[in-house]
Amino acid sequence: MRLPLLQGGLVVVGLLGGACWLAKRPSAGEVVFEPRSQILEPAPLCPWRQPEADLHRFFPGATRWQSEIRVLSGQLLELRRRLGRDPQPEELALQVHRVFRNSEELGAVLVRCVHGEYGAIEIVLAIDPQGTVVGLELQRQREPAAIAAALTSPDWLGAFRGLRATDFTAAAPSLPAVPAQARSSADAIADGVRSLLILHQTAQAGATDGAPIHQQR
Amino acid sequence: MNLVVFACRNLARRPWRTALAFVGLAAAIGTLAVLSALTAGYERELRKELDRSGVQLMLVPLGCPYDAAARVLKGRVLDASLPAEALAQVRRDPAVAAAAPLLLCAQVRTNEDRADLWVGIDESAPALKPWWRVQRGKAWFSSTNGVILGSEVATLEMRAPGDRLYCPGADATFTVDGVLDRSGTSDDSLFFVPLGRAQQLFGQPGRLTAIAIRLRDPALLAEAARRLQAIPGAQVVTTTEVMGVFQNLIGTVRALLSAVAIVAVTVGCLTVLNTLLAAVLERAAELALLRALGASRSQVVLALAVEALLLTSAAALAGLLGAAFGGAWIQDAVRQWIPLAPERLATPLSLPLIGQSILLGVGTGLVAVLYPAVCALRMAPAEATRTA
Numbered sequence: 001m002r003l004p005l006l007q008g009g010l011v012v013v014g015l016l017g018g019a020c021w022l023a024k025r026p027s028a029g030e031v032v033f034e035p036r037s038q039i040l041e042p043a044p045l046c047p048w049r050q051p052e053a054d055l056h057r058f059f060p061g062a063t064r065w066q067s068e069i070r071v072l073s074g075q076l077l078e079l080r081r082r083l084g085r086d087p088q089p090e091e092l093a094l095q096v097h098r099v100f101r102n103s104e105e106l107g108a109v110l111v112r113c114v115h116g117e118y119g120a121i122e123i124v125l126a127i128d129p130q131g132t133v134v135g136l137e138l139q140r141q142r143e144p145a146a147i148a149a150a151l152t153s154p155d156w157l158g159a160f161r162g163l164r165a166t167d168f169t170a171a172a173p174s175l176p177a178v179p180a181q182a183r184s185s186a187d188a189i190a191d192g193v194r195s196l197l198i199l200h201q202t203a204q205a206g207a208t209d210g211a212p213i214h215q216q217r
Numbered sequence: 218m219n220l221v222v223f224a225c226r227n228l229a230r231r232p233w234r235t236a237l238a239f240v241g242l243a244a245a246i247g248t249l250a251v252l253s254a255l256t257a258g259y260e261r262e263l264r265k266e267l268d269r270s271g272v273q274l275m276l277v278p279l280g281c282p283y284d285a286a287a288r289v290l291k292g293r294v295l296d297a298s299l300p301a302e303a304l305a306q307v308r309r310d311p312a313v314a315a316a317a318p319l320l321l322c323a324q325v326r327t328n329e330d331r332a333d334l335w336v337g338i339d340e341s342a343p344a345l346k347p348w349w350r351v352q353r354g355k356a357w358f359s360s361t362n363g364v365i366l367g368s369e370v371a372t373l374e375m376r377a378p379g380d381r382l383y384c385p386g387a388d389a390t391f392t393v394d395g396v397l398d399r400s401g402t403s404d405d406s407l408f409f410v411p412l413g414r415a416q417q418l419f420g421q422p423g424r425l426t427a428i429a430i431r432l433r434d435p436a437l438l439a440e441a442a443r444r445l446q447a448i449p450g451a452q453v454v455t456t457t458e459v460m461g462v463f464q465n466l467i468g469t470v471r472a473l474l475s476a477v478a479i480v481a482v483t484v485g486c487l488t489v490l491n492t493l494l495a496a497v498l499e500r501a502a503e504l505a506l507l508r509a510l511g512a513s514r515s516q517v518v519l520a521l522a523v524e525a526l527l528l529t530s531a532a533a534l535a536g537l538l539g540a541a542f543g544g545a546w547i548q549d550a551v552r553q554w555i556p557l558a559p560e561r562l563a564t565p566l567s568l569p570l571i572g573q574s575i576l577l578g579v580g581t582g583l584v585a586v587l588y589p590a591v592c593a594l595r596m597a598p599a600e601a602t603r604t605a
Contacts, residue, residue: 049329113375118383118390120375140329142374142383144390 045090046113046122048097049139055099058126058135059106062099070094070203078205082165082198094199105129110200111139114192116185118143121151123189125160125196131204136160136193147182151189165197224524231496238492239532242578245485246536250574251547252478254540254566259470272345273438274430275454276307276445298424299451306448307428312441314433317341318412321426322419324386333370335384335408337415345429348402354378354395358411364391365409368399382408387418474551482577489532490585493525497589504593505600514594521590525582533578541566 048054055062072079073092080086097109107128114121119142126134136157141148150156159175167173178186228235278297307316320337343349343356352368355378364382366374371393376382380393391410399405416422432441442453497504504517540547544566 115375118381120373140326142385144383144385144388 046111048109048111048124049122051097051109054109054124054126054137054139057137058109059099059101061101062106063101065097065099065109068096068098070096070206072199072203072206075202075206079199079202082202083195091195091199094203096200096203099126107134108200110196112192112196114188116141116143116188117147117181118185121185121189121192123192123196125193127197127200131164131197131201133160133163133193133197136189138189141185143182143185146179147185150178150182151185156186160193163193163197165194165201168194168197220520220523221527223520224527227496227500227524228528234492234495235528238489239528239535241488242485242529242532242581243536243539245481246533246574246578247539247543248481248536248547249478249577250537250540250566250570251544252474252481252551253570253573254544255548255551256471256474257567257570260467272429273432273435273455274442274445276303276428276430276448276451277426277454279450279452297450298421298426299428301423301425303448303451304425304428307430307445310441310444312432312434312437312444313430315341315344315431317345317429318425319427319429320412320415320419320421320424322415322421324384333384333386333408334406335410335415335419337412337419338409339412342409342429345431346404348400349404350398350400351395352398354393356395359394360392361411361414362389362391363394363411365395365397366393367397367405367407367409369405370408371396384408384418389418482581486581486585489525489529489581490588493521493528493582493585494589496524497521497586497593501593501596505596508594517594518590521586522583525586526579529578529582529585530575533575536578537566537571537574 051065055065071093072087076087076092079091083091095111097111099106099108107126110125110127112123112125114123120140121138121143122140124137124139126136128134138152138157141151143151156176156178163173175186175190276299278299280297301318304316304318307313318337318339318341322335322337323332324335325332340357349356351365354365355363358365366376366382371377374382376393376396378393378395382391382393383389384391397404410418416424430441430445432438438455442455445451446453507517507520508514
């Protein structure tokens with residue numbers, strides 16, 4: 001009597017074990033390990049594509065320019081407060097292209113890649129030594145013609161002239177209206193300009209801490 | 218007393234000699250089995266590596282392939298392209314395992330000194346791109362307006378699945394379906410779109426820029442290239458150098474391992490031959506007495522054969538067991554001699570390999586016992602007894 005009972009018990013235990021194993025086994029399409037945090041996808045390093053033309057446009061009379069990288073990781077809390085969000089990894093190393101007429105500093109050029117609606121948009125922002133916008137240019141974008149026309153119009157780009165970082169802190173400055181389909185990319189550009197101005201001002205404030213880590217040209 | 222007991226007792230009379238012969242033959246059989254398995258494993262892994270490289274042949278329109286590449290890169294429409302019928306012909310070829318049509322089109326971005334390379338593909342493309350891994354999103358297009366981006370392009374354009382992407386040259390908007398993992402190939406900087414959509418957008422209906430081909434067996438390369446070359450308006454570009462290196466590698470490794478195996482087996486066989494020869498000659502008088510007592514020649518030969526069979530078959534089995542359990546150690550030792558050894562070399566001992574090893578051991582024993590047996594039987598009983 002005991003032997004069939006034992007065999008039956010073994011079969012039941014085996015079946016239960018098999019069922020547990022099948023239940024726990026991941027199916028073919030299932031992701032076995034899903035990281036809890038999202039992968040940080042930093043924006044690509046943005047090159048300054050046409051420095052000569054941009055210098056001529058924004059700083060007529062400039063004789064040279066010099067690139068520096070300002071490390072801002074020491075001002076993380078300040079940046080978080082002013083940006084209203086956590087800085088992106090690429091924002092902690094700001095590349096500043098300082099522009100000179102002989103030894104006189106005329107200003108700086110900052111370049112940044114922002115998320116446009118139809119592709120990346122690269123903005124070139126020229127500022128004077130006090131951090132006021134001298135001019136704004138889109139050096140690369142792939143928006144449809146109607147949106148591109150609105151975003152590259154002298155009226156819209158010119159509206160940034162004279163703005164400073166502080167103009168963005170309380171409320172967004174009034175910019176000319178753009179067509180509804182261009183709104184998303186226009187907001188991305190405005191946010192990019194705001195971030196650059198804040199980053200630059202923070203870098204300037206912390207400049208007494210030490211020299212830039214890298215200089216070229 | 219039966220023959221097996223008789224043979225066992227004879228083997229036990231000289232235990233050290235029997236043991237040494239046993240170990241020698243077992244080592245030879247084991248080495249042969251391990252090296253044969255290694256050669257098979259090496260070939261298999263190397264073929265897998267080659268398969269992972271994807272394309273072995275490209276069918277392109279007649280003309281200078283470099284000129285065609287330059288034109289594509291400059292964003293010009295190719296004067297020559299392949300008709301869609303060429304694809305059907307390629308797929309009908311018995312040597313072709315997979316054929317993927319491609320339509321390449323470049324959209325020049327003058328401000329950026331670069332061109333967006335758009336590639337039209339169909340469902341067969343992933344089979345020829347084993348390195349394709351989707352980092353984010355879907356592995357295939359969800360609609361004709363879907364686009365799959367190489368990792369560099371996705372980073373450059375800051376695109377993620379679900380984002381829109383505009384193609385200025387064709388005035389078309391796509392939705393990003395997937396982003397590929399970085400592969401280190403040119404795919405990282407390409408925009409992939411459905412073939413039909415690409416043909417329509419870039420004004421090449423029914424035309425192809427190239428057909429990428431993978432063969433069922435890389436050894437069929439020359440034969441397949443000859444047939445495909447006959448397709449009107451097409452020429453074959455092969456990866457000849459790669460294939461040459463591949464075949465040379467296999468040949469070198471096969472020769473190296475075979476040489477080691479042959480030396481091992483020869484030494485093992487000679488050891489058995491020597492042992493059995495000594496054992497039989499030593500017992501010449503005894504065998505003569507057996508003959509004098511009425512044993513026939515065949516009975517004496519059979520007794521010797523059983524003795525040899527027992528020794529060699531046991532040695533063969535021991536050698537195979539050694540190969541099965543010690544194969545990994547030998548593989549590690551041998552790996553350093555092998556050029557471009559893949560990560561995994563070992564292959565399980567197959568049934569044909571086991572049969573071949575046992576046959577070799579047993580055959581060696583039979584051949585080894587034949588000569589001494591004949592020598593012993595030629596001796597007259599009286600002479601043999603006197604000599605002893």
